[in-house]
Amino acid sequence: MQLLDFREFTPFNQLREKMDTAQLGYFELFDPAIHLTGSERSELSERGMLKRLEEIRVLPDKTLAIKNSRVLIYNPDENYYRNSREYPTYHVAHCSFLLESAREQPDLEFLATTRLAEDYDLLKIRPSGEISVSKHGFVVCKHCLHSLRYKDFDEFRNRKRGYSEKVLKSFRLEEFFALYTLYPLSFGQRPAAAESGVLGE
Ligand SMILES: [Zn+2]
Numbered sequence: 001m002q003l004l005d006f007r008e009f010t011p012f013n014q015l016r017e018k019m020d021t022a023q024l025g026y027f028e029l030f031d032p033a034i035h036l037t038g039s040e041r042s043e044l045s046e047r048g049m050l051k052r053l054e055e056i057r058v059l060p061d062k063t064l065a066i067k068n069s070r071v072l073i074y075n076p077d078e079n080y081y082r083n084s085r086e087y088p089t090y091h092v093a094h095c096s097f098l099l100e101s102a103r104e105q106p107d108l109e110f111l112a113t114t115r116l117a118e119d120y121d122l123l124k125i126r127p128s129g130e131i132s133v134s135k136h137g138f139v140v141c142k143h144c145l146h147s148l149r150y151k152d153f154d155e156f157r158n159r160k161r162g163y164s165e166k167v168l169k170s171f172r173l174e175e176f177f178a179l180y181t182l183y184p185l186s187f188g189q190r191p192a193a194a195e196s197g198v199l200g201e
Pocket of ligand 1: 090091092093094095096097098141142143144
């Protein structure tokens with residue numbers, strides 16, 4: 001099928017003249033390899049997607065993405081937090097913790113989501129095999145903030161400890177994703193392998 005060349009298409013060019021613009025605008029063709037489908041977007045914003053770290057894309061700015069959407073990820077296993085005596089934590093960047101996790105437990109699945117909330121679901125697997133879901137408060141991973149130097153956060157410099165603690169305590173997902181747009185990410189072209197890697201490589 002021969003497609004029209006819209007640059008030579010008179011009605012469009014007349015419309016462009018009426019709008020008083022010489023610019024053609026910018027568009028990206030839908031490519032399911034790099035663009036989320038409608039149902040994938042709903043899944044990410046509702047119950048989330050279980051992914052191994054190697055399936056999560058690391059963008060050049062070190063934030064995390066699935067196709068053309070940034071995401072946050074967390075380990076949804078309640079037992080993990082109980083056993084490690086850690087408060088439930090989500091990750092927003094490629095950090096030292098995820099790097100180690102990818103090395104030690106490459107098959108561990110994280111829940112990726114675009115839902116910005118105070119509480120997230122944790123799964124509890126009882127010895128009987130029965131699975132229950134409960135909501136729990138979360139904090140942001142400080143290694144992620146260090147990775148991004150978010151608001152100049154530094155987890156190692158003593159001189160800045162007080163300041164960095166303030167950044168950590170006042171962290172808000174809405175503010176973070178206003179700075180790092182969640183969706184849609186525009187690549188202009190298929191992202192080259194050199195520009196974005198995956199965790200665990
Ligand atoms: Zn992290």
